[in-house]
Amino acid sequence: MKYLFRIYQWCIAAPILLVATIITAIVTIIGSYINSDWWGYYPAKWWSRLWCLLLFVRIEVLGRQLIDRNTSYVFVANHQGAFDIFSIYGFLGHPFKWMMRKGLGNFPLVGYACRRAGHIMVDTHSAEGLKKTMADAERKLSNGVSLVVFPEGRRTETGKMGPFKPGAYKLAVEFNLPVVPITIDGSYRVMPRTTFNVTPGKIVLKLHEPIHPSPEGHDIVRLMAQSREAIASDLPGEAATSEA
Numbered sequence: 019m020k021y022l023f024r025i026y027q028w029c030i031a032a033p034i035l036l037v038a039t040i041i042t043a044i045v046t047i048i049g050s051y052i053n054s055d056w057w058g059y060y061p062a063k064w065w066s067r068l069w070c071l072l073l074f075v076r077i078e079v080l081g082r083q084l085i086d087r088n089t090s091y092v093f094v095a096n097h098q099g100a101f102d103i104f105s106i107y108g109f110l111g112h113p114f115k116w117m118m119r120k121g122l123g124n125f126p127l128v129g130y131a132c133r134r135a136g137h138i139m140v141d142t143h144s145a146e147g148l149k150k151t152m153a154d155a156e157r158k159l160s161n162g163v164s165l166v167v168f169p170e171g172r173r174t175e176t177g178k179m180g181p182f183k184p185g186a187y188k189l190a191v192e193f194n195l196p197v198v199p200i201t202i203d204g205s206y207r208v209m210p211r212t213t214f215n216v217t218p219g220k221i222v223l224k225l226h227e228p229i230h231p232s233p234e235g236h237d238i239v240r241l242m243a244q245s246r247e248a249i250a251s252d253l254p255g256e257a258a259t260s261e262a
Contacts, residue, residue: 031072043131050134058135059113066108074218077109081225088162091198092190097168098205114164173211178261187238196228199245201252224252
């Protein structure tokens with residue numbers, strides 16, 4: 019059965035998903051000239067669902083009732099594997115922008131689609147670049163449009179969580195946005211960063227209670243610690259511990 023699925027993945031699903039990716043990028047680019055919030059979110063949402071459907075990955079979302087669709091948040095999630103992106107894009111159910119490295123915007127076609135969609139490209143190489151990142155975020159994070167960040171910065175190599183970086187929390191404090199931790203469980207088993215092969219299975223997204231910045235606005239460390247604790251609370255065993 020495993021080998022039959024590999025044949026299906028690479029000979030049937032992969033070509034379909036490649037064509038779907040190209041079409042989604044083109045639709046996003048064109049549509050974003052009209053409305054980058056709508057066209058930058060919904061085509062990719064259905065593209066992500068197609069990935070999960072064709073590769074037999076089931077997604078369960080818990081805690082969605084804890085968030086208000088008309089409120090902007092900073093969502094922070096652990097990063098277990100490539101399907102984290104499809105899970106959140108396809109099933110979070112809340113319009114958002116990704117916070118991503120500026121270099122990802124240079125990818126052919128898809129990178130340009132990301133820029134047109136209004137995702138926030140992070141440039142920390144200079145004070146001017148950081149200032150522009152903050153200005154872009156301030157302009158885009160309003161009217162219920164939120165931000166999704168993987169504070170680890172990259173997918174785990176071991177299944178355990180890596181250290182969190184403060185960038186997302188700085189934005190939360192700067193713009194007084196609630197932080198919503200998301201626990202992703204199962205993505206590492208479906209497709210870790212060490213392989214391009216998919217193992218069909220189930221991924222659970224658990225949304226936790228929003229954590230609000232204090233009025234003083236000097237609590238980045240607290241936000242990081244509380245969100246990390248919340249994420250770890252719904253991870254099993256070793257996955258809840260930190261990478262060495």
